[in-house]
Amino acid sequence: xxxxPPCLVLLCKRPALGHAKQRLAATLGQxxxxxxxxxxxxxxxxxxxxxxxxxxxxxxxxxxxxxxRSLAGEALCxxxxxxxxxxxxxxxxxxxxxADQHSLMFIGSDCPTLRPAxxxxxxxxxxxxxxxxxAARDGGVVLMASNRPWPDLQPLPWSxxxxxxxxxxxxxxxxxxxxxxxxSFDIDHAEDLAHLAAVLHDDRRxxxxxxxxxxxxxxxxxxx
Numbered sequence: 319x320x321x322x323p324p325c326l327v328l329l330c331k332r333p334a335l336g337h338a339k340q341r342l343a344a345t346l347g348q349x350x351x352x353x354x355x356x357x358x359x360x361x362x363x364x365x366x367x368x369x370x371x372x373x374x375x376x377x378x379x380x381x382x383x384x385x386x387r388s389l390a391g392e393a394l395c396x397x398x399x400x401x402x403x404x405x406x407x408x409x410x411x412x413x414x415x416x417a418d419q420h421s422l423m424f425i426g427s428d429c430p431t432l433r434p435a436x437x438x439x440x441x442x443x444x445x446x447x448x449x450x451x452x453a454a455r456d457g458g459v460v461l462m463a464s465n466r467p468w469p470d471l472q473p474l475p476w477s478x479x480x481x482x483x484x485x486x487x488x489x490x491x492x493x494x495x496x497x498x499x500x501x502s503f504d505i506d507h508a509e510d511l512a513h514l515a516a517v518l519h520d521d522r523r524x525x526x527x528x529x530x531x532x533x534x535x536x537x538x539x540x541x542x
Contacts (some may be wrong), residue, residue, distance in 0.1 A: 326423050329398065329426050333356045362427040369437065378406075408472070428506070432460065432502060440452060448465050450497045
């Protein structure tokens with residue numbers, strides 16, 4: 319099995335009013351949701367830039383490729399295609415494996431609680447398992463990695479609490495050995511932010527400090 323670090327792929331949207339984190343916007347308002355979305359993306363980029371393997375930024379629209387390239391550093395930029403998230407991951411996965419990336423790790427921009435040790439743990443598990451998932455407490459996943467092409471992900475219940483179990487089951491049905499690396503939480507709703515502020519309170523990573531400051535400015539968190 320390839321012992322090189324997996325290729326880390328960041329699936330993201332360009333933060334803009336009315337375009338990102340609309341479930342947050344319904345509670346916080348568009349301007350505040352945009353501030354949070356920008357700070358969350360900075361955390362994901364912080365992780366991407368520190369990753370020792372191949373790095374990929376995959377914006378959700380082709381017209382945002384120039385924006386992605388402005389952030390990329392050493393990362394490759396590839397636009398997501400059409401369809402639901404499963405179809406888009408399948409397409410990216412196919413294209414990257416065709417370009418000789420044999421181990422792929424996908425993240426979004428909404429789980430700033432992931433730490434370097436979590437990524438390392440996933441990479442280590444990929445030495446023994448085909449597929450490794452990092453679960454979300456709401457039933458989804460915050461990271462999905464595999465040494466093998468993903469099975470057809472289109473039919474999965476995306477954005478539902480059944481996603482994590484359904485994804486693991488589908489991979490096992492395709493013959494993958496599957497490991498669950500741990501559990502964290504992503505940011506979907508305003509109520510997630512108070513917990514996030516508490517978790518980030520002592521996090522010294524610069525983008526996490528900036529996110530914590532954004533939450534404090536918005537009056538979110540026990541020390542706000």
